[in-house]
Amino acid sequence: MQTEMTFEVRILDTGESFPCRAGENILKAMERLGRVGIPVGCRGGGCGVCKVQIRGGRFTTQRMSRAHVSEAEETVGVALACRLSPMSDIDLKIVGRMQKKMACATGASQPVT
Amino acid sequence: MAQSPVLRPGHVVLRVLDLEAAVVHYRDRLGLQEIERDGQGRVYLKGWDEQDWFSVVLREADRPGMDSMAFKVISAAALDSLEKDLNAYGCKTARLAAGELSHCGERVRFTLPTGHAIDLYAQKDYMGNGLGRVNPDPWLEGIKGMQAQRFDHCLLYGADLDATIKVLTEVLKFDLTEKVVDGDFVIAAFLSCSNKAHDIAFVRHAEDNKFHHASFLIGTWEEVLRAADIISMHEISLDLGPTRHGITRGRTIYFFDPSGNRNEVFCGDYTWYPDHQPITWTADQIGRAIFYHDRKLNENFLNVVT
Numbered sequence: 001m002q003t004e005m006t007f008e009v010r011i012l013d014t015g016e017s018f019p020c021r022a023g024e025n026i027l028k029a030m031e032r033l034g035r036v037g038i039p040v041g042c043r044g045g046g047c048g049v050c051k052v053q054i055r056g057g058r059f060t061t062q063r064m065s066r067a068h069v070s071e072a073e074e075t076v077g078v079a080l081a082c083r084l085s086p087m088s089d090i091d092l093k094i095v096g097r098m099q100k101k102m103a104c105a106t107g108a109s110q111p112v113t
Numbered sequence: 114m115a116q117s118p119v120l121r122p123g124h125v126v127l128r129v130l131d132l133e134a135a136v137v138h139y140r141d142r143l144g145l146q147e148i149e150r151d152g153q154g155r156v157y158l159k160g161w162d163e164q165d166w167f168s169v170v171l172r173e174a175d176r177p178g179m180d181s182m183a184f185k186v187i188s189a190a191a192l193d194s195l196e197k198d199l200n201a202y203g204c205k206t207a208r209l210a211a212g213e214l215s216h217c218g219e220r221v222r223f224t225l226p227t228g229h230a231i232d233l234y235a236q237k238d239y240m241g242n243g244l245g246r247v248n249p250d251p252w253l254e255g256i257k258g259m260q261a262q263r264f265d266h267c268l269l270y271g272a273d274l275d276a277t278i279k280v281l282t283e284v285l286k287f288d289l290t291e292k293v294v295d296g297d298f299v300i301a302a303f304l305s306c307s308n309k310a311h312d313i314a315f316v317r318h319a320e321d322n323k324f325h326h327a328s329f330l331i332g333t334w335e336e337v338l339r340a341a342d343i344i345s346m347h348e349i350s351l352d353l354g355p356t357r358h359g360i361t362r363g364r365t366i367y368f369f370d371p372s373g374n375r376n377e378v379f380c381g382d383y384t385w386y387p388d389h390q391p392i393t394w395t396a397d398q399i400g401r402a403i404f405y406h407d408r409k410l411n412e413n414f415l416n417v418v419t
């Protein structure tokens with residue numbers, strides 16, 4: 001029986017790491033293991049919430065929204081975690097961040113409790 | 114308040130990153146019927162109980178989101194006069210030729226102050242729901258997935274909510290059915306051109322022309338639970354639910370298509386009549402206004418848009 005190939009994904013911001021199966025996207029691997037770190041949004045390459053920059057290692061990506069990852073960014077390893085699969089162990093930094101986007105009268109964000 | 118010459122949301126044109134994955138989602142999971150594909154590769158679908166040719170158009174593009182939302186108006190004369198009214202109000206319009214979308218008549222396009230392209234049209238070819246119009250059966254066999262009956266509404270995000278509400282109510286004669294306010298400041302608005310609790314809704318948001326969700330009607334709360342089962346069976350990205358909205362009273366579940374566009378299937382809102390008075394929700398109760406059971410907002414629901 002063939003053992004499944006897994007790679008280690010390390011989040012440089014927190015020092016945490018988790019394993020990801022070959023062919024699986026790293027956001028899915030993180031969620032499946034009940035881990036946190038990379039912000040989770042649509043899980044479809046559309047919202048940009050899970051944006052990361054790969055600092056080391058090899059990977060492949062599926063099509064990502066150009067509204068969130070430009071061609072220039074793509075050449076320097078910026079990608080959406082929900083569309084990214086490792087081909088080796090990888091190190092990444094988190095770029096995306098959950099912004100509070102619903103405005104309120106004071107211009108500040110609505111409290112989200 | 115007057116009855117609007119606008120009949121209903123007629124269709125939504127959505128951009129997707131992978132057309133075939135999107136077709137599987139909207140056809141086999143939501144249960145829309147694939148009607149046709151045009152020369153540009155766009156895919157046309159409809160809910161089983163819709164009479165007109167299509168209500169969803171999928172277009173492959175390098176970024177997901179909504180190209181336009183269209184409303185059917187009562188007659189060609191109403192289309193002409195709405196165009197004049199929009200122009201007189203200061204809204205520029207453009208005519209899109211009949212057939213530009215397959216089986217759809219000429220459209221009048223304008224852009225809402227929140228940046229969204231809205232089309233009006235008076236004619237779309239009739240297809241029927243397959244049950245006939247003489248002694249019909251109550252439902253169609255062989256419908257897949259969540260068995261969405263029809264396209265219902267969209268929720269859109271943009272900055273100038275006040276101006277968008279003004280165009281829709283003053284020119285298109287929509288009614289404001291519900292709003293969320295912080296003092297006098299409108300955070301969210303729900304508008305109807307029909308008997309439904311909403312046909313379109315808006316949330317105030319820094320960036321214009323953002324798409325929050327397209328919603329489809331299903332029959333019962335049991336079917337909402339069944340939709341949740343289908344979401345797990347096929348590992349569809351779940352946003353949240355099943356739950357209840359305070360606003361519109363809808364029983365609902367939210368999830369994402371494979372490109373990250375949010376969908377909703379829901380049942381059970383109330384009947385709106387044009388002599389009704391709008392409902393107000395205050396910002397300090399916004400949690401239960403949106404999610405009546407959790408009574409708190411969910412970060413993803415607020416922030417994730419395409």
Ligand code: FES
Nearest residue numbers: 041042043048082
């Ligand atoms: S979670 Fe939306 S782009 Fe990855």
Ligand SMILES: [Fe+2]
Nearest residue numbers: 268326328377
């Ligand atoms: Fe909705």
